[in-house]
Structures are given as structure tokens and as C-alpha cells.
Amino acid sequence: MPYLFAPPQQAVIPVQDERYEFFPVRRVYCAARNYSAHAAEVARPGEVVEAPFFFMKPSDAVVPVADGETVRIAAPEDPEARLEYEVELVACLSKGGRNLTEEEAEACIWGWCVGIDFTRRDRQREMSAKGRPWEVAKATDRSAPVSHLRPAYRTPMPAPADIYLYKNNEKVQSGRTDQMMVSPAGLIVELSRTWELQPGDIVFTGTPSGVGPVKKGDVLLAGVNGVGTLRVEIV
Known part of the structure; x- marks a missing residue:
């Protein structure tokens, strides 16, 4: 098939311990406010904390980070x-x-990785106040770095696991995956009521409390026990 220009490069996530296996990313779904403590910390004054809802990022926002490497985010x-x-x-x-x-949703999950949803909080608050979509806050370039992909048969879920993030060696986020308001499978069920999910879709399942700002020179280490870690330097 002739193209007017070269098609964009396929976003992929490397599979843990498999040098030549990669997971091709189709869509990036994200659950907002799936941990009650985080929902409370970002809610506007007087806002009632409700069930999680969804937004998307473009697939080229995904930045894969190999084991032992550090990705640089501007x-x-x-x-x-x-x-x-x-x-x-x-x-x-x-x-x-x-x-x-x-049950069908659980069977769809091939594996897990650790991700960071980088968010322009200033823009998000502005858009929320105006009742506008969040794309300018959430769907920016390189806003979704992810670790290697760990196959689900090595890490069955939804077994409780610690989820954390260190900024400059100080733990700033700490929680457990069983603190989600809706389980990963439950989120997939909800998504499937609106979209026909496909192989290659990935789902960011929400964040615990403790979110905060970054500046140039900061180094982040994010992880989920049993899944992996992800290291980012802000430049």
C-alpha cells in the first residue's frame, strides 16, 4: 500500500526477560480517581468523590524504559x-x-507494567473549572513512561501489591493495589461497555495519594512489587 509519507513508528513495550518480544500498544485508557485518598486530594472544594471515570492518552505518549535504564522527561x-x-x-x-x-476481563490481561501518568496539574484544574476535556493536561508528549511488561502468569492479580514512588530518594507515594475503588478487571468491564477493546490496549488503573510536582534535576523511582520499577530523570 503506497503512503504519502512514512507511517508513524509503532509504540511498543518490551517484555521482561525476552530480548526480541514486544507488546504493540493500540490505545491507552486511564482511570481517574480510582484510589479514594487521591480522589479526595485532587477534588475541588465541595466536590463529591464519585466512582472512577476514564480519559485517554495517545499511544505515542508511551515511553518504554528498559530494566536498569533511566528515561529523561523534559x-x-x-x-x-x-x-x-x-x-x-x-x-x-x-x-x-x-x-x-x-471473568472475561481477567482473561484479557496478558501482563502488567509500572507507569507514570505525568499531568499538567495547572492545566487540569483550569480545564476542570471550565468543564472542558483534559487532553492538554494529560495527553501531552512523553506523558506515559512505562516499565518492562511482566507476564500475568508470573504475577497473578488482583493479589495485593505495594505501589510506590520515590522522588530524590524520598518516598512520596505509597499504597496498595487492593486500595483501588474498582479492580483492574472491573475497570476493563466498564471500558468494554463503551468501547470494543482490542489486543494492544493498555489500562492505567489509577494512582494512590501523594501526587506532587517535579522540577529539573528531580529523579523519580516508581514501582509495584512483583511487577517492576521505572526510573525517570526530569531535565
Whole structure:
């Protein structure tokens, strides 16, 4: 098939311990406010904390980070900008469908990785106040770095696991995956009621409390026990 120009490079996530195996990313779904403590810390005054909801990032926002490596993410040029970290467990699907049951949703999960949802909190607050979508806050370039992909048969879920993030060697986020308001399979069920999920879809499942800003020179280490770690330097 002739193209007017070269197609964009496929976003991929490396599979743990497999040098030549990669997971091709189709869509990036994200659950907002799936940990009650985080929902409370980002809610506007008087806002009622409700069930989690969803937004998307473009697949080319995904930045894979190999074991032992550090990815560099640029700080915003605007001195008034507020870029914040959100560590998340990410479910990666090898199957899909519509109107899935929870059992079917669990069977769709091929593996897990650790992700950081980088968020322009200043823009998010502005858009929320105006009732506008979040893309300018959430769907920016390189806003979704992820670790290697760990196959689900090595790390069955939803077994409780510690989820954490260190900034400059200080623990700033700490929680457990069983503190989610809706389980990963439950999120997949909800997504399948609106979209037909496909192989290659990934789901950021929410972040615990403790989100905060980054600046040039900061080094982040994010992790989920039993899944992996992810290291980022802000430049």
C-alpha cells in the first residue's frame, strides 16, 4: 500500500526477560480517581468523590524504559507550569471484546507494567473549572513512561501489591493495589461497555495519594512489587 509519507513508528513495550518480544500498544485508557485518598486530594472544594471515570492518552505518549535504564522527561518551559507524577499499575491486554464479564476481563490481561501518568496539574484544574476535556493536561508528549511488561502468569492479580514512588530518594507515594475503588478487571468491564477493546490496549488503573510536582534535576523511582520499577530523570 503506497503512503504519502512514512507511517508513524509503532509504540511498543518490551517484555521482561525476552530480548526480541514486544507488546504493540493500540490505545491507552486511564482511570481517574480510582484510589479514594487521591480522589479526595485532587477534588475541588465541595466536590463529591464519585466512582472512577476514564480519559485517554495517545499511544505515542508511551515511553518504554528498559530494566536498569533511566528515561529523561523534559520539564515544561513555562515557569508557571506544574507538572506532577502519578505512579500507576498498568494492565496490558492481549484480547478484547464488548460488554465483558469480570471473568472475561481477567482473561484479557496478558501482563502488567509500572507507569507514570505525568499531568499538567495547572492545566487540569483550569480545564476542570471550565468543564472542558483534559487532553492538554494529560495527553501531552512523553506523558506515559512505562516499565518492562511482566507476564500475568508470573504475577497473578488482583493479589495485593505495594505501589510506590520515590522522588530524590524520598518516598512520596505509597499504597496498595487492593486500595483501588474498582479492580483492574472491573475497570476493563466498564471500558468494554463503551468501547470494543482490542489486543494492544493498555489500562492505567489509577494512582494512590501523594501526587506532587517535579522540577529539573528531580529523579523519580516508581514501582509495584512483583511487577517492576521505572526510573525517570526530569531535565
